Amino acid sequence: MVNKGKVTDPKVIVALDYDNQESALSFVDELNPDICRLKVGKEMFTLFGPAFVTELVNRKFDVFLDLKFHDIPNTVAKACKAAAELGVWMINVHASGGKPMMEAARDAVASSAHPQTKLIAVTVLTSMDDAQLQQVAGDVTAAEQVERLASLTVESGLDGIVCSAREAGTLRKIVPDNFLLVTPGIRPAGSDAGDQKRVMTPEEAMNAGVSYLVMGRPITQASSPIAVLQEVNKSIA
Numbered sequence: 001m002v003n004k005g006k007v008t009d010p011k012v013i014v015a016l017d018y019d020n021q022e023s024a025l026s027f028v029d030e031l032n033p034d035i036c037r038l039k040v041g042k043e044m045f046t047l048f049g050p051a052f053v054t055e056l057v058n059r060k061f062d063v064f065l066d067l068k069f070h071d072i073p074n075t076v077a078k079a080c081k082a083a084a085e086l087g088v089w090m091i092n093v094h095a096s097g098g099k100p101m102m103e104a105a106r107d108a109v110a111s112s113a114h115p116q117t118k119l120i121a122v123t124v125l126t127s128m129d130d131a132q133l134q135q136v137a138g139d140v141t142a143a144e145q146v147e148r149l150a151s152l153t154v155e156s157g158l159d160g161i162v163c164s165a166r167e168a169g170t171l172r173k174i175v176p177d178n179f180l181l182v183t184p185g186i187r188p189a190g191s192d193a194g195d196q197k198r199v200m201t202p203e204e205a206m207n208a209g210v211s212y213l214v215m216g217r218p219i220t221q222a223s224s225p226i227a228v229l230q231e232v233n234k235s236i237a
C-alpha cells in the first residue's frame with residue numbers, strides 16, 4: 001500500500017472499470033483512501049454486484065456508485081434508496097429523467113438509512129460532441145444543454161452534476177458555490193482520449209473550478225498506475 005502522497009480531500013476519483021475482481025482488488029491493495037476516491041460503474045456492478053461495493057466501503061474508501069439511473073420516478077427513487085444504503089459516498093441519476101424524477105431520488109436518499117450519500121445528475125455524457133448531441137436532442141450545443149440540465153438539477157435540490165470540465169468555468173458563475181461539478185473526460189497532456197470527446201487535463205480542470213476529477217484508463221491502463229495517480233495529485237496540489 002502506498003502511504004506517500006497523502007492529500008487532503010482527494011480530488012481524483014479512480015474509475016475501476018475492470019472485468020475481473022482480482023485485478024481490481026490487487027490495484028486497490030496499492031491504494032488508500034488518503035490518495036483517491038473510487039468509482040464503481042455498470043461493468044463491475046453487473047459482474048460483481050453489491051458485495052464488491054461493500055468490500056471497497058469496508059476498506060474505508062469513498063465510493064461513487066456510477067449507475068446513472070434513468071427511469072420513472074418511483075423506480076429511480078427505490079433504486080437510489082437501495083444504492084445509498086450500501087453506504088456509498090455518491091450516487092447518480094440522469095438529469096434528462098426530469099425534475100419529478102430527480103426530486104423523488106433526492107427524497108429517497110434523504111429518507112434512507114444513509115442520508116449523507118451525495119446525489120448528482122449526469123448532464124451530457126463526456127463522450128458526446130455537439131454533432132452527436134444534435135442527433136438526439138435537436139439544435140442545441142453540449143454547453144447549452146449542460147447549462148439547462150445543471151439549472152434543473154439545482155432546482156431539484158441535488159448535490160451536483162456530472163459534466164465535462166470544459167463547461168465548469170461557465171457553470172461556476174450560475175450554480176451555488178457548494179454545488180459539485182464531477183468531471184470525467186480527464187486526460188493528462190499527450191494521453192489517448194479514446195471515446196471521450198469533451199476532454200481537459202487535470203490542471204486545466206481544477207483551474208476551471210471542478211470539484212472532482214474522474215479518471216479511469218489513463219490511470220488503470222498505465223504501466224505504473226500508482227505513479228500516474230501520484231503525478232496527477234502532485235500536478236493539482
Ligand SMILES: O=c1ccn([C@@H]2O[C@H](COP(=O)(O)O)[C@@H](O)[C@H]2O)c(=O)[nH]1
Nearest residue numbers: 015041124125126184185214215216217
Ligand atoms: O459523462 C460521463 C459520465 C461517466 N463517465 C464514466 O467515467 C469513466 C471515465 O473513464 P475513462 O477511462 O477515464 O474515460 C468511465 O467509467 C465512464 O463510464 C464518463 O466517462 N462520462
